[in-house]
Amino acid sequence: MKIALVGNQNSGKTTLFNYLTGMNAKIGNWPGVTIEKKTGTIKGTKHEITDLPGIYSLSPYSIEEEISRKFVFDDKPDVIINIVDATSLERSLYLTTQLMELDCKVIIALNMADLLEKRGIAIDEKKLEEKLGAKVFKISALKETGIDEIIKEIDKKEDLTRVKIYDENIEKSIEKISNDLSKEHKRFISVKLLESDARFKEYNNDAIDNIKKELEKNYDTDLEEIIASERYSFIEKTKKECVKEKEVVETISDKLDKVFLNKWIAFPIFVVVMFLVYFLSVGVVGSSTVDWVADNMDAFGEWVGTSLENAGASDWAVSLVVDGIIAGVGAVLGFIPQLIILFLCISLLETTGYMSRIALLFDKLFRKLGMSGKSLIPFIVGSGCSVPGIMGTRIIENQDEREMTSILVPFIPCSAKLPIISLFAGYFFDKNSGIVSASLYFFAIIVIIISAFILSRTKFKHVSSSYISELPEYKVPSAKYVAKDVFDKVIAFIKRAGTVILVCSIVIWFLLSFSFGMEYGVDIEDSMLASIGKTVSWVFYPMLGQNNWGATVSAIQGLVAKEQVVSSMAVIAGLAEDVEEGSEIFADGTPFAGITAAAAYAFMVFNLFSAPCFGAIGAMQRELGSTKRMLKAVLFQTSCAWILATIVYQIGSRIESGAINWAxxxxxxxxxxxxxxxxxxxxxxxxxxxxxxxxxxxxx
Amino acid sequence: MFLSELNVGQKARILKLNFENKEIRRHLLDMGLTRGTEVEIKKKAPVGDPIDIKLRDYELCISKSDLKQIEVEVIK
Incomplete structure (x- = not known):
């Protein structure tokens, strides 16, 4: 049987899903959008269960709601398990009143039953069952109680009759409309027609318009509002009969918020929390794990190399495996310890409820730029590494805001771009190198603000200026849930970003190791990459003032990893890979001899804003949902970089030559x-x- | 009187939603902000926007610009 799991956000849906499927869920993407659909089999049965996105209603106004409605109509589940947060029954049952209008068996899972007693709430589930006309089970997804009863109920035939919830006039109209319908879900469609839901206008006709007009005469507002009001008054009435509760004066969450949302100390606390996250994931702890993995990968590469040589493999094959595949995949694996720590931090921030408070703190500021308060976190993380930064955009609910943030995160100089900055700034700006480095960060922030301003008014016009979001209570996180969450995200990263990186690294390796004559092991100057560099070096002419194939090749190699720009320049200058001395790289006789200070600054700007490394591109592809949109984003970033670098050089070189003075x-x-x-x-x-x-x- | 004008701790009853944007209006209706509903201003963000209101046994944060579109009468 096909089963759909439906419920509000934060209702414990994922926890229940993981328990039901024994954590063996397959994760897939909904076509066209980046919202994940999870399907699994309920353990011990053959029932296939799908976890739908967390929603509050089946209105046509959000993607999540549209997806859920589409699933119910097109995939035709036999049973809907509606998970209801028993501690906020009133709001949760609103969705239930909509599900009950479908021609589907609905089972209500009253979750968080373990918390009811503590809160002084008593729910009479038998009475609730009777009032709603659907089976109700008290469960605790976290404590794993009561769930087996639901599994047993799935096979049973529904013996309850659905109740009528609206007033007499509306019920009569619904009956009139549904009599003329021949489709499934008659009652649901009839209500939607009364609400003038655009998705159902194909069923609309003059007779229905007349019914609506006639009906609206009885009320002083439109039917959309009347129906919502009627649903809520039904719920209020039901709740009065089935629920007894104590008046709560001040909850623990209220007390905590007096501290975390305090006018004076909220921001200092945030700074401390962010520092911890940064310190753990991309700071000292994170980078040492990256070094550790990198060292081990090198050792592993060497070992594989020697083994292959001993086995008699030819040079190019060894190089393909060691320099191409292992080095490329190693670059992905290097991110993983960092990602685990970061996802752990984010998951903890989310499950405790602090993330919602962060959004509150910065919402006003970021909303002006068309982003959300939560966008701040990816940017901070992105200053360490764009990959976890981009993946961190997951925390943003609104799709437009999420995508915009993931496109802009790579603009923040990540730690891999630092070697480029220190090389150029150190050599060309000597005493002022500190100021020049800092200026690049300010430059990045200004570019992000301007880009956000433009993007939110062109490409992402639908970004809403309003903020409507539930403020969850603080909770002690569940270790099991956090572990599963981190695991899922890391696996998803390895799968997607891994494949992109692998393919791209092999391509770059091939271009670098072979000449066009298909000769292996040529000097870098004779390689295909150098030939390509020479052909396209004119692209860099406006920002370097010369055709410089060396700089071009280095910039292309930066795609594998930004720190490779410097090592690539060293190799091209005929030096050892680990040389980072400007005086050697830019010495007379190397391909970089003619670069001026203005060109150096322009080249830094280009590397800062152009397409990020393959790791980040892979992460962007995942967040944007399609290769086409990822390519568009990369094109946007690279064009920004080119334009800015050209402007910098054109102005800078004129200052150098004295054609423009400061005035x-x-x-x-x-x-x-x-x-x-x-x-x-x-x-x-x-x-x-x-x-x-x-x-x-x-x-x- | 509009919901945006109330202070923390004040309670009010919703009279009317004035939204031109149907999407936001519908979303708020779905979240339970129907006529006659009692709401209480619970918390404010440190910069004063968005504002956290309590209704129907849960808490909802709404930006000030949206609260300006909600007509209410003060109860307490």
Whole structure:
């Protein structure tokens, strides 16, 4: 039998799903969107169960709700298990009243039964069963009690009759409409037609419009609101008869929030928490684990190399396995310890309920940029490494906000970009190298703000300016849940990012090891990559002031890992791989001899903002949901980088040659800013202005 | 009076939702902000926006700009 698991966010749905399936769920992606669908088999049976996204209603307004509705209509589950948070019954039963209108067997799992007594709530489930017309079971997904009763119930025939919940007029209209329908889920569709749900307009006709008009005469508002009100009054009435509760004055969560949301100490506490997360995942602890894995991978590569040589494999085959595959895959594996720590931190922040508070702290600020308060976390993590940063965007619920954040996270200089900065800044700006390095961070922040501003008004126009989100209570996290959560995310990373990296690393290895004559083991200068570099070096002309194939090849190699830019430059200059001395790399006679300070700054800017490394590209592909959208994002990032680097060089080289002095520059900048403001303001007016803004009545 | 004007601890009854944006209005209706519902201002973010309100035995955070569209009468 096919079973769907439906419930509010935060209702313990995933915990119940994991228990029912014995944690053997297959994770797949819903087509077109990045919301995950999980399907598994209930242990001990042949029932296939699908975990639907957490929703509050089956309205047509959010992707999650649309997916759930589509699943119920197209995949036709035989049974719906509706998980209900018993501690907030009123809101949870709203979804139940909608599910009960479907032609499906509905079983209600009253979760968190273990908490009821503590809260002084008593629920009479037999009475509730009678009032709702659906089987009700008290369970605790966390303590794993009561669940077997549900499994037994799945096979039984439903012997309860559905109740009518609306007032007489509406019930009559529903009956009239449903009599003319021939489809399944008649009652559900009839209610949707009354609500003027756009997804069902194919069933609409003049007769229904007349029924609606007639009905609306009895009330002073539209039917959408009336039906929602009617559902809630039914729930209130039911609750009064089935539930007894004590008045709670101040909960533990209220007390904790007095500290964590305090006007004065909320931000200092946040800084401490963020520091801990950063310190553990990308700081000292995280980077030492990365080094450890890297060392072991090197040793492993050497061992495999010698073994293959002994077995008589030819040079190129050994190199393919060692330098191509193992080095490439090693780059992915290197991230894993870091990712585990990061996901652990994030999972703890989420399950304890602190994440929702972080969103509250920064929401106002980030909303102005079309992102969410939670976007701050990926950016902070991204300053260590873009890969966990991009994967950290998962915490953002809104799809547009999530995607925008994942595209902008790589703009923050990650730790792998530091060698590039220290090489160029150290050699070309000598005494000012500190200021120059810092200036790049400010530059990055400004670019992120501007990009966010533009993206949220063009590509991601539908980003809502409102914030409506449940504030969950603080909870002690469950070790089992956290472990499963971290495990799932890490496996997903290995699968997706791993395959992208593997393919790309092999391609780069091939281009670097062979000449166009298919000769193996040539000097880097004769390799295919160098030939390509020479052909496309004109792309870099506007930012370097010369055709420099060495810089081009290094930038391409930066795709594998950004720290490779420096080692690649060292190799091209004919030095050992680990040379990081500017005086040697930029010495006369090397391909980099002609680079000026302006070109150096421009090249840094290009490497900072251009396509991130394959690891981050893989993570972006996963978060954006398709290769096409990932390529678009990479193109956006690279074009930004090219334009910015060109501007930097063109202005910088003119300052160097004395064509522009500082006074002129200030004037030019002022003109550019004024022009930009005019264009942006025009651009916004030209857009759909009023239509885009949901609060029009104040302006009129 | 609008919900955005209330202070922490005050209780009010919802009179009307003035949203032009149907999506937000529907979402709030689904979350239980129907006419006649009693709400209490529980907490505010340190910068004063969004605001956390209690209704129907749970807590919901809503941005101030949205609360400006909700007409209420103060009970306490």
């Amino acid at each position: 002129n520059l200030v004037i030019i900048l002022a003109i550019v800013i004024v022009l930009a403001c005019i264009i942006v303001s025009k651009f916004i007016k030209k857009g759909d202005g009023c239509a885009r803004c949901p609060y029009c009545n104040n302006c009129k």
